[in-house]
Amino acid sequence: MGEKTHRPPVWLMRQAGRILPQYRALRSKLSGFKELVETPHLAAEVTIQPVDELGVDAAIMFSDILVIPEAMGLPYELIEKKGPFFPRTITNQADVDALLDGPEAANELSYVYDAIRIMKQELAGRVPLIGFAGAPWTILSYMIEGSGSKTFSKARRLLYTNPAMAHQLLTKITKSTIAYLKNQIAAGVNIVQVFDSWAGVLPPEMYNKFGLPYIQMICDAIDEVPVIVFAKDAWFAMDDICSLDCNVVGLDWHMEPEPFRAKHGTNKVVQGNLDPTILYADHSVIKQRTNDMIKQFGGHQIVNLGHGVYPDTPLDGVKCFVDTVKQYEFNKVV
């Protein structure tokens, strides 16, 4: 990473999934999403599909950030067309106290590490494998809310009504996440990404207290492989995120390349950040927007979308995006 190449590397968040016909064919034969997550050879199969089909420069292990709350003691379900659901949530101190944490929680996830070993074997060095985990604030949000939410108001209010309990829960999640990422690395992942999907629901002051310090602990603890931090909608925290001990900063589609570089320089590689809805447009639009973005970031970039690819994105739009990056040449005027 950070080496000079004639073009930037490219992969897509959520590339292993419903955009691929191979995935949909496999998925239709299974009882549900969790069977895919928990069956190592199937998780490996769908992880490698986009490498074969799209020619992306990295694989990202097929899994879900919610395996961590489950390993800590809160099982999750994935309800078709509705999203994640936790039959039990965290409502009081006893609930927090009852959670497993650290290696004890992480060691519950042997199916993930088994899957990684199969992925590495089947990739056979073709491209690097990316591991991942949710950031502690995002994981806490699900453990309190029990599902997605428009406002995450239950999780947010906990920070004002019981900050001590919030810090205890975040600490347990952080310890579990560090152990989980270290286990992923031991099993073979070459890089890890921390996703803070709900960073953007907090006021800056609260994110400074309850979000960033826990991401920092993770970054400080992981020195075996490069770390990507993607805190969606955390525009207000970019100075601090760019100061973390991580290698790559993920950007959502609100961050404009030139102002970003002017403000934050090139001390981090950036990852992102095309608006995923551009992939529904004519190929001429996809090509122009992709080329413009790469040019504006001026290198130091892992090309990606600014969010996970939307499941109904046309496959030929995704291919056009990947191919455009692969045909890019830094020294050529495009």
Place this chain on the structure above:
Amino acid sequence: MGEKTHRPPVWLMRQAGRILPQYRALRSKLSGFKELVETPHLAAEVTIQPVDELGVDAAIMFSDILVIPEAMGLPYELIEKKGPFFPRTITNQADVDALLDGPEAANELSYVYDAIRIMKQELAGRVPLIGFAGAPWTILSYMIEGSGSKTFSKARRLLYTNPAMAHQLLTKITKSTIAYLKNQIAAGVNIVQVFDSWAGVLPPEMYNKFGLPYIQMICDAIDEVPVIVFAKDAWFAMDDICSLDCNVVGLDWHMEPEPFRAKHGTNKVVQGNLDPTILYADHSVIKQRTNDMIKQFGGHQIVNLGHGVYPDTPLDGVKCFVDTVKQYEFNKVV
């Protein structure tokens, strides 16, 4: 507005609604939310409830931004616990062409103007009455998506796949909205607010093309009363929003008072912006946070939350917030 007072004025977005027991009692007797919106004396009753119960400094008419798409030809439903739903949506040019617009659409909404006249009579000058409408981008989003959405990806993709149709639709919505606000003003509202609830889903470049110009047309057209513009999550557009021909800029809970004032000065009155989840906390926390915010904005502020009050907020938390503002004195150290 803008006059020197010993304390700033205060009201809450969504103050007429489920936080009040009087509202819940009335609502439980009705067939649904739309009956309340469309029955002038009932809409007036719930508009005035928070003035009596909370002692806020303004009433906001009880209504919904989705009356405009309905007046243009797309009826909406409000499904309990799910939110708005449009049985028909805009899918092609013929759908756009078939929509009413301008005064023809706005004149469909006589129940709103009737309600305003009753509200004005019953308020009898106690406090000003705020009218409102959705911003054109937000209204387009609902007309394309047919409901709320985590990503509004259908609406966003239209801007890349058929920008000409998007501009036509936005133009029709804007003409209808201007006529609607002018009718509200003629019926008696003293100030109007434009809500761009989904401003934050667009990349800056697209918001500059498809969001702001239409808000600007509305601001330019309304010169009878002060205009408040609240574009939620549009941090990237604050320079442009502060340059609009409006009087007040609404801020969500991500905008920190001191950096905002340093960057944007005091050329606009700001409205906002306490994190609504603070109202669930202990009264000592509510008081301190509210006093700190007012002090940090240093005047030029209409105190409000950074978003609509959440429906399950404890009434005594809301009262504590309002009372704290009413006890504030600019020249006293708090």
